[in-house]
Amino acid sequence: MKIYFAPCGIGLGHVGxxxxxxxxxxxEKCEILFxxxxxxxxxxxSENFRFVEAPTFRYWxxxxxxxxxxxxxxxLSGKLVGVFLKQVKFEVENIGRFKPNLxxxxxxxxxxxxxxxxxxxVVTMLNQFHVVGPGFIYYRFLPKISDIFSFTxxxxxxxxxEKILVPDLPPPNSVSAVNLRIPxxxxxKVEFIGPILPVKPESLPDKESLKRRLGFDGRPLIHVAASxxxxxxxxxxxxxVKYFSGFPEKYQVVVSLGxxxxxxxxxxxxxxxxxxxxxxxxxxxxCDLVVCKGGHTTLTQALAYGKPMLxxxxxxxTEQILNAKTVEKLGAGKVVDQRWLSKKLLVSAVEEIFSSExxxxxxxxxxxxxxxxxxxxxATKTVLDLA
Numbered sequence: 001m002k003i004y005f006a007p008c009g010i011g012l013g014h015v016g017x018x019x020x021x022x023x024x025x026x027x028e029k030c031e032i033l034f035x036x037x038x039x040x041x042x043x044x045x046s047e048n049f050r051f052v053e054a055p056t057f058r059y060w061x062x063x064x065x066x067x068x069x070x071x072x073x074x075x076l077s078g079k080l081v082g083v084f085l086k087q088v089k090f091e092v093e094n095i096g097r098f099k100p101n102l103x104x105x106x107x108x109x110x111x112x113x114x115x116x117x118x119x120x121x122v123v124t125m126l127n128q129f130h131v132v133g134p135g136f137i138y139y140r141f142l143p144k145i146s147d148i149f150s151f152t153x154x155x156x157x158x159x160x161x162e163k164i165l166v167p168d169l170p171p172p173n174s175v176s177a178v179n180l181r182i183p184x185x186x187x188x189k190v191e192f193i194g195p196i197l198p199v200k201p202e203s204l205p206d207k208e209s210l211k212r213r214l215g216f217d218g219r220p221l222i223h224v225a226a227s228x229x230x231x232x233x234x235x236x237x238x239x240x241v242k243y244f245s246g247f248p249e250k251y252q253v254v255v256s257l258g259x260x261x262x263x264x265x266x267x268x269x270x271x272x273x274x275x276x277x278x279x280x281x282x283x284x285x286x287c288d289l290v291v292c293k294g295g296h297t298t299l300t301q302a303l304a305y306g307k308p309m310l311x312x313x314x315x316x317x318t319e320q321i322l323n324a325k326t327v328e329k330l331g332a333g334k335v336v337d338q339r340w341l342s343k344k345l346l347v348s349a350v351e352e353i354f355s356s357e358x359x360x361x362x363x364x365x366x367x368x369x370x371x372x373x374x375x376x377x378x379a380t381k382t383v384l385d386l387a
Contacts, residue, residue: 092117225256284301
């Protein structure tokens with residue numbers, strides 16, 4: 001059986017979650033081929049999966065990861081349709097050569113159209129039906145443009161899938177609640193499968209044992225995860241290392257810079273920094289607080305482990321901002337504005353979270369809800385049943 005995977009290549013979240021499904025299917029003797037681009041390629045190389053490099057789609061961003069919607073519109077003016085058609089052509093050619101039993105798209109509309117054109121069954125994974133363009137959340141009339149685009153062109157495309165898997169908690173606890181306004185014609189195709197968890201919390205030792213195993217003592221442990229584009233991760237990671245250096249001694253801080261294949265490591269006082277954290281889920285269970293942006297995979301996995309969060313979404317990154325605000329609304333996190341980020345602000349926000357038990361109570365309740373799901377098994381079964 002052959003399965004063609006096509007995750008969005010921006011950041012590591014999409015490729016990370018599809019890889020876990022692909023690993024399960026590989027154990028079922030399935031032949032796998034990936035199609036992706038940008039950040040995802042480095043991950044695919046390190047995991048030794050076959051892949052083809054698809055045409056890259058990017059939008060204009062500043063060094064800190066902030067999208068510039070107006071430069072992007074100017075840059076893509078007259079090119080957007082051509083770029084999309086180029087991607088569809090590439091996917092048609094590669095799907096045609098590989099001849100898969102099923103196409104699995106993670107937020108790649110071009111792949112859905114290509115699979116449909118070739119008469120292939122398509123399973124789509126996504127956590128955004130309603131896309132809000134960068135900058136649009138600050139203006140009253142611009143979201144209407146996003147609505148028209150989301151509920152016409154995008155909805156029509158996603159609807160060509162046999163099944164749409166949402167790796168999130170069902171309403172009213174969905175992290176991507178604002179972006180999950182599902183069009184009525186598609187509701188019968190949509191299934192909420194819960195967070196993608198390669199390692200479940202119950203499969204690991206208890207929290208205090210893990211702390212000792214990882215070299216930490218009984219003080220509160222803060223896990224800081226840099227994410228986003230390659231250069232955005234680097235910018236954000238450097239800022240966090242700077243601000244968490246010399247943090248109050250009553251806390252321990254472990255920072256992951258998100259640099260795949262990096263073995264860099266250093267420790268100074270109560271701060272430990274890894275280029276790449278291979279024991280991420282052990283640290284996730286051992287920690288008391290997660291500091292991160294608003295990426296969907298990171299947020300849902302942290303909640304599945306019952307961890308409250310300090311959230312620092314990238315300005316203008318509407319998905320991150322809306323996800324973070326939803327977690328804050330659910331009572332499991334606090335949002336701070338990256339534009340005003342400083343050591344003083346971080347210390348104040350951390351102190352506020354640790355002074356209130358409600359953050360842990362809410363996060364633990366959401367973790368209990370997440371424990372009822374087995375997203376990897378559900379996704380794997382869906383693919384095998386349809387293929």
